[in-house]
Amino acid sequence: MDYKFINMEYLDSVSGGDPGIINEIVVIFKEQSVEIYNEMKSYLASKNYTSLGLLAHKAKSSVAIMGMTEMAGMLKTFELQAREGKESQLYEQYLERFKSETEEAIRELDDLISNRLKGN
Numbered sequence: 001m002d003y004k005f006i007n008m009e010y011l012d013s014v015s016g017g018d019p020g021i022i023n024e025i026v027v028i029f030k031e032q033s034v035e036i037y038n039e040m041k042s043y044l045a046s047k048n049y050t051s052l053g054l055l056a057h058k059a060k061s062s063v064a065i066m067g068m069t070e071m072a073g074m075l076k077t078f079e080l081q082a083r084e085g086k087e088s089q090l091y092e093q094y095l096e097r098f099k100s101e102t103e104e105a106i107r108e109l110d111d112l113i114s115n116r117l118k119g120n
Contacts, residue, residue: 001115005105007067008112014065019116025065026109032062033102040095052091053082059098066109071101 015021036059043052056079064072078094081087 001108001111003108003112005066005068005071005101006108006112007069010067011065011112019113022116023113026106026113029062029066029102029109030106033059033098033106036062037095037099037102040098044091044095047088049082049085049088049091053079053084056082056094063102063105066105068101068105071098074098 011022011025015025036055040052040055040059043049043055056075060072060075060079063075074094074097078091082091
């Protein structure tokens, strides 16, 4: 599989190539990305932009460890805009992109783990 969203080399470098550590990172990422998305939706609905910005900051760290640099950049922009309450018409798009790309990254991570377990 050609990995479009995750950076396998970066993931290997932060984990030392240890499959157990990679698996742990993946499990945490899966849980966090769903949690973060749901919280973001809630904050957006209540127009709690300060908390939305703080959560975008947390999300940025989560995607960065997967090597998702473009997503991390988008989340940085989102974080700064939300903290200031600017460009709020874009927030829904940011959330949907976060959801879509993290779901794709999870598929790639599952494939990576599956291949590593097979010894590929």
